[in-house]
Amino acid sequence: MTRQPRLVLVPGEPAGIGPELCVRLAQQPRQDCQLVAFADPDTLRAAAGQLGLPLQLLAEDQPAHQPGELRCRPIRNRVATTFGQPSPDNAAAVIQALANGADACLGGEFDGLVTGPVHKAAINAGGIPYTGTTELLAERARCPVVMMLANDIVRVALVTTHLPLRAVADAITAHQLQQVLEITRRALQQDFGIAEPVIAVLGLNPHAGEAGILGDEEINVIEPVMRQLRTQGRHLVGPLPADTAFLPQKLRGFDAVVAMYHDQGLPVLKYSGFEQAVNITLGLPYPRVAVDHGTALELAGKGLADPASLFAAVSHCARFAAQRKLHA
Structure with a gap:
């Protein structure tokens, strides 16, 4: 036994x-x-x-x-x-x-x-x-590790953690994003027992950059990384506008959400169930x-x-x- x-x-x-x-x-x-x-x-x-x-x-x-x-x-x-x-x-x-x-x-x-x-x-x-x-x-x-916060409603992993907001964009590199996505995927398989996890990826800018009008990090960094990982069989959705990605009908289709910075994803998680939330170190x-x-x-x-x-x-x-x- x-x-x-x-x-x-x-x-x-x-x-x-x-x-x-x-x-x-x-x-x-x-x-x-x-x-x-x-x-x-x-x-x-x-x-x-x-x-x-x-x-x-x-x-x-x-x-x-x-x-x-x-x-x-x-x-x-x-x-x-x-x-x-x-x-x-x-x-x-x-x-x-x-x-x-x-x-x-x-x-x-x-x-x-x-x-x-x-x-x-x-x-x-x-x-x-x-x-x-x-x-x-x-x-x-x-x-390398990734910070994830989770409750019964949503799991949110972070690309950057405790940085001043003005430093966030420079910290989101292709290497960093790919590493976070891969560590998150492995943890969902290894710890949560999800064979083929579906991960939603948020954009950095409002409206996920609005095709470059509101910022080009989505075009130059986030989308290329996601395309590359999809060719390896990863199930990635996005980059999504953060203001609509957490709608309940959308969350039902995701096993986790990867947010670009601390206050992009965690306020939603804590509002949805702060008392039961936990902080998980992935990797x-x-x-x-x-x-x-x-x-x-x-x-x-x-x-x-x-x-x-x-x-x-x-x-x-x-x-x-x-x-x-x-x-x-």
Whole structure:
């Protein structure tokens, strides 16, 4: 009998809502995976105390059968956590948890990685240059990756991510676009189990350039790449005007939408179902799924944070890991 996928669970910023979301997750019995939190035990216990929920931390080789039990690989914070007040002194522990989790997946010890929200300013204030977890994981795996956000309505992959708008057009090269389309296609096959994915590709400019009147990136970059990939059997639709591509009747014909920049695709996704949305890193040798929200420091320790995104992230990651094991 194939064993359940083993997933690393990293709460993220200890002063944020990540630890309490993990405590809420521990209250649910799971049949789809085995979770091991790479985290500070005292912070998890403090979060459980704030919520008034039971939490028994187990060694990572112990079976967790009862609600309130969670396996844990301790990664100690340098200073005690005060919810709502991130400390740069704990930046090293946050990065260590992410790095150790990634390395455990790369080494085959674990089958996937689920991550909570981190606080970039606190990490940088702690003396660690950090732009994002996606970039950190790509660097450790030494491979190109693509950011995809997904919910039950739509999956959106991004050609560019966190760039100023004036820099976007220059960043959309034929090489970059082709790489994103190919990584997205492989992930839809490998993780989502879609044999022949249909991918909608948005134009960069209004009305997808209006035949060059409103911009020529579609003519000079996007369309040539799509033509080339279609000759290789790829099912690509577009380039489509972004203002109509997300109509429900059109989305039913696509397995994913590739947007040219962050705020072209993600506002629609978040409007259609923010609470259940997850952030997926495509292209890694293992599945990684993150919550699609921030640290919410103003909510930390108050029991008000919605755990739906973390629950969805674990379910997605477990399903992706099982899919990869099935076809390994």
